[in-house]
Amino acid sequence: MTRDREQMNGLVGPMRVLVTGSSGLVGRAIERVVKEEGGERGGEEWIFLSSKDANLMSAEETRAAFERHRPTHVIHLAAMVGGLFRNMRQNLDFWRNNVFINDNVLQAAHEFGVVKVVSCLSTCIFPDKTTYPIDETMIHNGPPHESNFGYAYAKRMIDVQNRAYFQQYGRRYTAVIPTNVFGPHDNYNIEDGHVLPGLIHKTYLAKKEGKPLQVWGSGRALRQFIYSLDLARLFLWVLREYNEVEPIILSVGEEDELSIKFAADSVVEALGFEGDVIYDTSKSDGQIKKTASNVKLRKYLPDFKFTPFRAAIKETCDCTFFPPNFEVKYYPDVSSFTRQTSQREQQRPHTGEQMDGSVGPMRVLVTGGSGLVGRAIERVVKQEGGEKAGETWIFLSSKETNLVSAEETRAAFERHRPTHVIHLAAMVGGLYRNMRQNLDFWRNNVHINDNVLNMSQEFGVVKVVSCLSTCVFPDKTTYPIDETMMHNGAPHESNNGYAYAKRMIDIHNRALFQQYGLKYTSVIPTNMFGPHDNYNIEDGHVMPGLIHKTYLAKKEGKPLQVWGSGRALRQFIYSLDLARLFLWVLREYNEVEPIILSVGEEDELTVKDAVDAVVEAFGFKGEVIYDTSKSDGQIKKTASNAKLRKYLPDFKFTPFKKAVKETCDWFAANYDSARK
The missing domain is CATH 3.40.50.720 (NAD(P)-binding Rossmann-like Domain)
Incomplete structure (x- = not known):
């Protein structure tokens, strides 16, 4: 025991x-x-x-x-x-x-x-x-x-x-x-302490030096x-x-x-201060x-x-421990850490040069380069003319670097010296794995994200585009959701570890901009699918899980069992469309605030619609059974792509059934080597 x-x-x-x-x-x-x-x-x-x-x-x-x-x-x-x-x-x-x-x-x-x-x-x-x-x-x-x-x-x-x-x-x-x-035993530092110890210190000094007491703010x-x-x-x-x-x-x-005025009056009385009190509004x-x-x-x-x-x-003001x-x-150790960060900031290798155009083309590091979106970006860059003259693209996989480790992440940035980063790496999984392992999804992803963003800052990366998910949005909300609503409530409890870890990328980005002026941003795609996904039936996302189960049901001549009722609604985006949009964000989108990358609200489908499209793509003729003892997860999370359409009104998404057919054909052709 x-x-x-x-x-x-x-x-x-x-x-x-x-x-x-x-x-x-x-x-x-x-x-x-x-x-x-x-x-x-x-x-x-x-x-x-x-x-x-x-x-x-x-x-x-x-x-x-x-x-x-x-x-x-x-x-x-x-x-x-x-x-x-x-x-x-x-x-x-x-x-x-x-x-x-x-x-x-x-x-x-x-x-x-x-x-x-x-x-x-x-x-x-x-x-x-x-x-x-x-x-x-x-x-x-x-x-x-x-x-x-x-x-x-x-x-x-x-x-x-x-x-x-x-x-x-x-x-x-x-x-x-x-x-x-x-x-x-409080911290009585006037600049950096809290309101009451700051007031006590200032009043003590004002009385000692015969000067007016200046109180910050209106006092209200x-x-x-x-x-x-x-x-x-x-x-x-x-x-x-x-x-x-x-x-x-x-x-x-x-x-x-x-x-605060009453608190100031109480401190003035306790210390017997009789001078002027001035409120600095x-x-x-x-x-x-x-x-x-x-x-x-x-x-x-x-x-x-x-x-x-x-x-x-009165006890606090009279306390003999006040002067020391x-x-x-x-945490003096923390102050030391902060000073070291500032020194690194002064030595950044390319930020200023790249922003004024005196450095050559981009050197782009893609984390999570062997995953669904990473492989799609690699295809768009190398096979569809997405790479511009002189650019260098580095696709980093978990086999090369464990990004949970700060030391390994630093070594990768030292080795590759990127000017730009597309950050895709994450611990990911489907609904049921998230429900079992919320702590692991929280801890691992927080460490990965911090390591990548911190190294980007230290090594002078001009721009980072990180990948979030619509699961970051509140469970209880109005629809459609948009970019301003991310932090307006708790996410769905089924995957709150992963969702909060992804949300905190946005917080980190905003803090980097506020403290250092860095314009790191993030995108929020809806449900992704395509070749090179994780087709694990237990722990994969909805589309790859469906594709794998339908493939096996046809091969083995058995009924297709679908988890849940099939009524949950989702907006699906093909990984190759998402890859093309990632390149646009990297080159053209200049806001710190995130942007949703999604098909329109009118293209939202039920999980049953998705099942029917997969069944059709594989030519499956057997029985389809919906197991309603399994959770549907969030019933809907309809996202607005109005912001995206404002920038790219003419972008053409691949039709859903065509994208499903291409994905099913890829999976069947690569079954032995596919992740599952």
Whole structure:
């Protein structure tokens, strides 16, 4: 019996709790509650891990820390954090660094049999455009505020990953969502800290130097503040008593929401500042409000007493730990990483030269070059005149490079030195494989995408065109879907790991543009099919699976069994048409925002229509049986190609039955060598 099963059955002794990010605001508060307020129970062991002990950006150092301490439980606080203005400058760094810290901790926890992980999120993860009060069900209902979208999406993805660990392995890892936290041991950096520690530091200096107090923004933004010691006490309750995977908001009530002006007044009073207070309205307020409901918390803990705000402010201002904390950062290692990236950016080998036209023709690297779309692009380039004079095209397959590995990806870019990249590589599979392995689809694709985009930036690639999928769109939406709707709700639960990993390419692209001005983009094709697909019946997509089953049914003289009712609707695009459109996007499309590549709404077909076309192409005369015990997946995901038609009104798609016939003929001729 594994340790996690023993612990769940009560056969293992007291908890051994590892707290990451322990030198920060919440970590120090938990340590105080555990060691000074009787929060530690008999026989328990608490390990407080700081960035000096392990750089959690490194998978190897994270694994070594878990090997050394062998925790049964984890409170995960470690993060690259900063205030509004630092987030606005460095959305890419906040996205990348936090995604990998979180992935390293959660994966190590899983590998070492940790029973429970409680991770710390933030109310900034909630949609910018929403109704109030926000609650735990609303996290994924729209994009967060643009000021800190990198950090917000990285934190959101902890919830996605927790659900995937539960779905695939039964792990009950969870997360808490505190509102604005403050207290001793915060980061009091004025430029890059959060609102209250910044106010405290500025007021302290204004009083000391006899100058006016300048408050950034109008003061009208509303916030719910929670004292770090109250939050620490609630963390211990969540660790011991809260058994849901779904996150829980830890906050004072809606009635305790305060304006920034009230917070400033409280700090002024606590420090006895008597000078002028000036509100600099040239600075952003950030989100004006993000009122959170603590109804779920109060259902569990109706009698929990929060420290009164002014008392908590007074304690924080009086705290003897304040002066050393001016420059506190959770992860100095992360700052070092960011500086290295900036140095690489200055040494980029061809971006500027290529953009001003002084470098020769494109040198295009195609990842996933041996797959369905990669082989179609290769055919269009080499056999249909798609290659222009002087161009070099490199088709990279998984046999040459494992793009899950950062080291192998860097070596491939060093070897080929591309000016442009078409990024197709992915862990892919059909509906049922996605339903079994959401965690694997999330983790592997996030690593592949980050490695490719990060190496493209480092090696000065002018343009990257990545391939998404219509599964990125919300499950609950209006139709037709278009490019603006990608982040407006959670994708279908059957493949949310893959869908979120693909969505995050768009986030990464936007952050690269915001931080470095790079115009990397992505395309969203509808259901692709064609030669060189993966025809695995269990794990392939709908069309190649149908083609393979129909081929075998005819060969063996058996009925054709189709999974589902056949009523689901899909827009199918032939891989050769998609390849031609990819070349147009690479050369002509200059937006960061993605573009849907699809036939029109009028060409949407049922799965039964697709079955009939395959049956006709193979000349199958047997019985067709629809197995309605199998899922249909999303019933429809009709996509608009209005944006594409605005650019290319005259593009001709291959007629569906003709494309199906060509694909079936290819499969029959190449049955022995086809992927299946």
